[in-house]
Amino acid sequence: MRSRKHRAKAMKIAAVADGVNSVAFNEEKKDQMVIIGDGVDAASLALCLRKKQKITIEAQIQCDKCRSQAMKxxxxxxxxxxxxxxxxNRDKMVITGDGVDAADMAKSLRKKLGYADLVSVEEITEKKA
Structure with a gap:
């Protein structure tokens, strides 16, 4: 984790999960969390801790077949x-996800379509009401 603020936020997210009894960071490696509890779903907890991102890729897409191939x-x-x-021209792909490797995505599209340029990668922040 980058800072104390990020570690505190991660601890708050993990502490409210179902079945969690205690949350602490590993003493040697500050980027590892130790979570103790009964019936803790590790997959759903990991999804809550991941950051969602918006990736914009510009690709040369001439027809609907190429568009469907890019989507696949x-x-x-x-x-x-x-x-x-x-x-x-519907030539910019906007991909939303969490933990997506943007460079690998652009490389895969470039291999199949010929041209794909990574325009931006932004973190999606949830707005509080």
Whole structure:
């Protein structure tokens, strides 16, 4: 974890999960959390701790077949939640997910489509009401 503030936020998220009795950070490695409890679902806890991100990739897409092929490639990656096309020519792919490797995604699209340029990777922050 980058700072004390990030560690505190991660501890708060983990502490409210079902079945958690105690949460602490490993003394040697401050980036490892030790969670003790009964019936703790590690997968759902990991999903809560991951950061969602929005990846924008510009690709040369001339036809609907290429568009569907690009969508299949994007959806096949681990952690992808949604894929949408934007822009006047629908040539920008907006991929939302958590733990998605943006460089690997662009490389896969480049291999199949010929041209794919990674435009931006942004962290999605949830707004408090």
């Amino acid at each position: 490639i994007a959806v096949a990656e681990d952690g992808v939640i949604s894929v949408a096309f934007q822009g006047p």
